[in-house]
Amino acid sequence: MVRHGRSMALSVAVKADAARLCGEEYRSAALDTIMANATADRIPIATSGIRAMGFLMKHQVDTEGGASVSPRITTHFVKCLQNSSSEVRLAAERVLWWVCRDPASPALEPPMVKPLLKALLDNTKDKNTGVRAQSEHTIVSLLRLRQG
Numbered sequence: 001m002v003r004h005g006r007s008m009a010l011s012v013a014v015k016a017d018a019a020r021l022c023g024e025e026y027r028s029a030a031l032d033t034i035m036a037n038a039t040a041d042r043i044p045i046a047t048s049g050i051r052a053m054g055f056l057m058k059h060q061v062d063t064e065g066g067a068s069v070s071p072r073i074t075t076h077f078v079k080c081l082q083n084s085s086s087e088v089r090l091a092a093e094r095v096l097w098w099v100c101r102d103p104a105s106p107a108l109e110p111p112m113v114k115p116l117l118k119a120l121l122d123n124t125k126d127k128n129t130g131v132r133a134q135s136e137h138t139i140v141s142l143l144r145l146r147q148g
Contacts, residue, residue, distance in 0.1 A: 003037075046085075046088050050091045077092055
């Protein structure tokens with residue numbers, strides 16, 4: 001219960017002020033904690049870690065451009081998209097959709113998109129209808145198919 005509270009607090013802190021939390025002083029500690037939460041064995045901790053990862057990714061994309069996203073975030077998103085739990089996969093897909101949905105933000109670079117796209121395509125064959133539908137919706141946002 002304490003780990004879940006801490007992961008939720010970190011997620012909210014990253015959403016509220018990612019620039020201060022992920023500055024030079026706390027960057028490595030915050031990133032390590034977020035990654036540990038995102039790959040936790042407990043579903044509520046993992047989902048809040050995934051949300052924090054998404055908030056951090058959105059901050060990096062908006063402030064420094066699509067090429068600035070940490071490769072660790074991309075590899076952890078792929079791990080979350082391949083998780084055995086449908087809830088964790090669905091949370092990862094929703095967060096990726098949220099990061100990529102704004103047409104005004106810069107697009108992710110192709111080397112980052114490729115592993116995410118492969119994992120999302122694998123999820124389109126899932127037996128869970130929610131995971132399958134959200135995966136397709138996320139692919140549309142990731143590839144910016146509605147922007148031409």
